Amino acid sequence: MPSNLNWTLWTEFLQHLRHRGLSPLTLDAYERDLQQLAQLLPDQLNSSQITRLHLVGALKKLSGRGDKPASLARKLSTWRAYFSFLQQHGQISSNPASNIKAPKAGARLPKAVPAEKLNQAFDHPVANTPLSLRDQAIFELLYGSGLRLSELVQLDLQHLMLDENWVHVSGKGNKQRQVPLGSKSVVALRRYLPQRIAIPGENAVFTSRLGTRLTARQIQNRLNVWSITQNSDRHLSPHMLRHSFASHVLQNAHDIRAVQELLGHKSISTTQQYTKLDFNHLAQIYDDTHPRAKRRNK
Known part of the structure; x- marks a missing residue:
């Protein structure tokens, strides 16, 4: 780590984030963003010498390399949080990122897979092997309960309440919530759990062939392989299944409030993106069924 980002405080900053209950994936993103900033800033620049112009220049370099507005906004948020931490610890007098506006990203609707296609794929028979049954249970939970990938990775056996059809989830910021388990998810879990492979003391619900907790990357890869075997016309990701849910x-x-609670969104504005998708769905129904809409399209 270059000297312009003090290694000790950088480590303390990450520890501070970890104590806030951020997920491992989020912590990894913070770490990458800070490492990239250190590479973009001039050498031998100490923390007190970093200015707003330095950070704006770093954003311009990233934009020139093709980074999208949403990515730039996230990195700026990381930098702002880091310099705020330095300011609180008396390392700098002011936050050089505080007055920088994040690039605005264009509205992007979530990608959802048609329900019929997902149901056909999930209803396809799977081999009666530990790994096949495990994958089936994973995919059922991602779509059936709308879990985040990080939430699925962190699931332990005690979080499952199969008799009550609930799963206890630890979300962003260590926010706890209970999410319903669909009947298909319960069936898939009951088929998988008796064949679950685990080393002594491992409480993770989803484990690898070695008996250790599955990583996020392993789950992403398994879903990708599964979508190929199902002859899917698109790449499937855990986030896409959550969007589809x-x-x-x-x-x-x-009921947008119910969806907000199920997804564990802190702000209703985050959930509102799905209302746009719903309006598109209604517009399509209108175009397909209303005689005046048909007449307009001729």
Whole structure:
């Protein structure tokens, strides 16, 4: 780590984030963003010499390399948090990132897979092997309960309440919530758990062939392989299954507050992106069924 980002305080900053209950994936993103900033700043620049212009220049370099506005905004947020930490510890007098506006990203609707396609894929028979049954249970939970990938990775056996059809989830900021388990998820878990492979003392629900907790990357890879074997016309990701869960529930229930609670969103504005998707769904129904809409399209 270059001297312009003091290694000791950098480590203390990451420890501070860890104590806040941030997920391992989020912590990794913070670490990468800080390492990248250190590479972009001039050598031999100490913390008190870093200015707003230095940070703006770093953002311009990243933009020139093709980083998207959402990525730039996240990195700026990381930098702002880090310099705020330095300021609180008396290392700098002011935060050079405080008055920098994040680039605005264009509105992007979530990608949702049609429910019919997902149901057909999930209903396809799977081999009666520990790994196949494990993967089936993973995918059912991602779509059936809308879990984040990090939440799925952290699941322990005591978090499952199969008789009550609930799962206890630790979300962002260590926020606790209970999420319903669909009947398909319960069946998949009951088939998998008796064949679960685990080393002594391992409480993770989902484990590898070596008996240790599955990592996020391993789950992503398994879903990718599964989507290929199912001849899917698109790449499937855990986040896409979560989006599909949210949009399908909202399209049928039209209760945004319930969807917010199920997803564990802190702000309703985060959940509101799915209302746009729902309006698109309604517009498509209108175009397909209303005689005046048909007449317009001729």
